[in-house]
Amino acid sequence: MVSAGIYLHIPFCRTKCIYCDFYSLPGRDEAIPRFVKTIVEEINRCPVDTGGWVFDTLFIGGGTPSILEPKQVEMILQALSRRFDISGLREITIEANPGEAPEEKLRAFLSLGINRLSLGVQSLEPDLLRFLTRIHDAEAVYTTFRSARKAGFDNINCDLIFAIPGQTIHNWESDLKRITNLGPEHLSIYSLTVEEGTRLHRLVNSGAVAMPTDEESVNRFYSTMEFLAERGFHPYEISNYAVNGKECRHNLHYWTNDPYLGFGPSAHSYDGRQRWRNIPDLDYYMEQIESHQSPVIDRYTLSPREKINEILGFGIRMSEGANLALIPDKYRVRVNTMLDEILEKWEGYLKRENDRLFLTRKGLSFADAIAVDLMLDENPGMD
Ligand code: SF4
Numbered sequence: 001m002v003s004a005g006i007y008l009h010i011p012f013c014r015t016k017c018i019y020c021d022f023y024s025l026p027g028r029d030e031a032i033p034r035f036v037k038t039i040v041e042e043i044n045r046c047p048v049d050t051g052g053w054v055f056d057t058l059f060i061g062g063g064t065p066s067i068l069e070p071k072q073v074e075m076i077l078q079a080l081s082r083r084f085d086i087s088g089l090r091e092i093t094i095e096a097n098p099g100e101a102p103e104e105k106l107r108a109f110l111s112l113g114i115n116r117l118s119l120g121v122q123s124l125e126p127d128l129l130r131f132l133t134r135i136h137d138a139e140a141v142y143t144t145f146r147s148a149r150k151a152g153f154d155n156i157n158c159d160l161i162f163a164i165p166g167q168t169i170h171n172w173e174s175d176l177k178r179i180t181n182l183g184p185e186h187l188s189i190y191s192l193t194v195e196e197g198t199r200l201h202r203l204v205n206s207g208a209v210a211m212p213t214d215e216e217s218v219n220r221f222y223s224t225m226e227f228l229a230e231r232g233f234h235p236y237e238i239s240n241y242a243v244n245g246k247e248c249r250h251n252l253h254y255w256t257n258d259p260y261l262g263f264g265p266s267a268h269s270y271d272g273r274q275r276w277r278n279i280p281d282l283d284y285y286m287e288q289i290e291s292h293q294s295p296v297i298d299r300y301t302l303s304p305r306e307k308i309n310e311i312l313g314f315g316i317r318m319s320e321g322a323n324l325a326l327i328p329d330k331y332r333v334r335v336n337t338m339l340d341e342i343l344e345k346w347e348g349y350l351k352r353e354n355d356r357l358f359l360t361r362k363g364l365s366f367a368d369a370i371a372v373d374l375m376l377d378e379n380p381g382m383d
Contacts, residue, residue, distance in 0.1 A: 002272070004053040005253040006086075008039065008076060009264030010065035011282055014100065018133040018203075019161075021195035023266035023280040024063045031282060036072045038286045040079040042263050042295065048271060053259055055084060057250035058092045060114070066096035070108035077112055091249045093118050093157075099140030103147035110152050116248075117148050118157040118188075124175050128164050132192075133199075138178075145182050155246055157186035162224065163217040164192050165209055172220060173227065180231045185246035189224060190239050191217050218365045225364075238317045238359075238367055255314040257307070257326065265295070274301050304331060305376050312357065312374045316350070317367055321358035335376070342373050 012032060013024040058080070060073070073094075080086050093116040094109055106117070123129050124138040141158075148156055158179050162172055179187070194204050194211060203209040212220075225235055233241035237255060240248065253260050262269045266280035276299035279285050288295045302310070308327055315322020327335050339357065343350055349363030350370055359367055 001052055001054050002258060003056045003253070004050070004258055005057040005059065005250045005260040006055055006080065006084075007250075007260060007262040007267055008058070008060045008065070009262060009267040009278075010035075010060060010062040010068060011265055012062065012067045013064045014067075014097070015133065015135055016199075018131070019192060019195065019198055019200040021198050022063065025282060028282065029067070031286070032068065032072065034286060035282065036068070036075055038289045039264050040075055041289050043076070043079040043083050045289075046083055046261065046263075048261060048269070050084060050259075050261070054088045055086050056088050056090045057253060058086070058089055059250040060092070060094040061118075062095060064097050064100060064120075065094055066101040066105065066109070070105060070112060073109065073114075074112055089113070091116055091155075093248070093250060095120065096144065098136040098144045100136075101144055101147070103151050106148050106151035106153065115153070116155040116157070117153045118159065119144060119148075119184075121158045121179065122161045123164065123167070123171075124178055125167070125171050128167055128171065131164060131166060132161070141179075142182070145184075155186070156184045157188055157248065158182075158184045159188045159190070161190055161192050162220045163212045165211060167212075169220070169223070172224075176224065176227050180228070180233075185243050186248060187228065187233060187241045188239060188248075189241065191221070221365060234319065236319045238364060252318075255318055256323070257310055257314065274299055276300075304328065308335060309375045313371045316357060316359050316371060316374070319358075321353075321356035323355060324352075324357055325355040338374075338376065342370070345373065346370055 009023065011023050011025050012028055012035075013026050015026045016024065065073075092114045094114050095118045096106075097120045119141070121141050122132055122134055124141060126137060129137065145156065145158075160175060160179065192200075192211070194201050200209065204211060228235070228241050232243050234244070235241050236247045237251070240251065242248070257272075259270055259272045262278065265278055265282050265285040268275065268277045276296045278295040279288070279297045285295045308331060311324075311326050312322050324335070339352065343352060346363065346366070349360055349366055351358055351360055359370065363370060
């Protein structure tokens with residue numbers, strides 16, 4: 001049996017944040033009832049043979065899934081339990097934005113079995129929240145966090161962003177202090193990235209906004225790690241920190257190449273052999289399902305080379321490292337030869353211990369460059 005996850009993409013949001021490249025839609029709440037029926041139908045008709053999988057995580061993401069009414073979430077959960085054996089779910093996460101999830105609603109989510117809350121805090125500084133075009137303030141963060149505790153959530157993640165233009169070291173340390181003082185079990189901490197197609201991308205390209213330098217971002221990354229270590233958080237993945245035992249099991253599925261099924265527009269799936277994704281277009285997604293067509297737009301089978309690249313590329317981002325034992329025996333010699341060269345090139349940044357390949361502390365800030373070097377080139381014997 002292999003453990004597996006389920007992801008639901010709920011694309012609705014109150015506004016579109018300046019930096020966001022997720023598939024999310026403001027101003028489409030009128031479509032929610034139809035969307036719920038559609039995603040239920042997508043689940044009912046899921047053709048994937050999941051025999052041999054044990055679903056142990058469910059992640060309800062988006063968008064802002066807490067916009068849905070508990071009754072609507074319940075309808076989707078019921079569809080999942082009719083179509084799959086979900087009796088083994090141990091971690092069920094829902095994402096929410098500060099100020100958009102009152103205690104009563106959180107209590108109702110908890111009563112549906114949802115046992116983990118992920119809060120999109122991003123910052124507590126008014127100017128930075130304004131820059132990010134977030135619509136909450138610090139007070140809303142405190143209120144929603146406390147409401148979640150009162151409702152009974154004992155596993156809460158807060159998302160935070162660093163390397164925001166105008167963010168001083170003082171701002172950032174103050175955010176970290178105030179958030180860790182609240183006592184979350186998990187923190188996802190990302191540097192602000194400029195994704196193509198976003199408003200932020202246009203502003204940076206036109207010269208209207210200057211991003212912090214790489215050196216500033218790297219310094220911030222290491223000082224964050226030190227600060228959080230003192231507060232009992234360990235970085236089990238390059239951007240994710242948890243107190244012991246509260247690592248996000250769902251994300252670990254992605255990073256350890258486990259299978260997962262995704263439902264909703266833009267959701268990705270992987271069955272251990274193929275990857276596919278749904279169209280990132282709400283109307284087209286609903287029309288396809290309503291007319292008994294598939295919402296899938298890309299499907300491809302991973303070659304052995306691509307699988308190995310994923311094992312290495314995702315694996316080195318985790319503190320436990322890439323698991324080289326997952327590489328099939330017939331490719332071991334080739335991979336070992338490549339690794340010897342890369343380990344020499346990145347001496348002091350990358351290390352190998354038996355069947356694990358790790359980044360050293362110094363190597364963490366070079367993760368992307370090292371991952372690029374680790375990617376096997378095309379090879380007729382492996383594709
Ligand atoms: S709330 Fe989250 S998903 Fe929605 S637009 Fe903002 S960053 Fe994107």
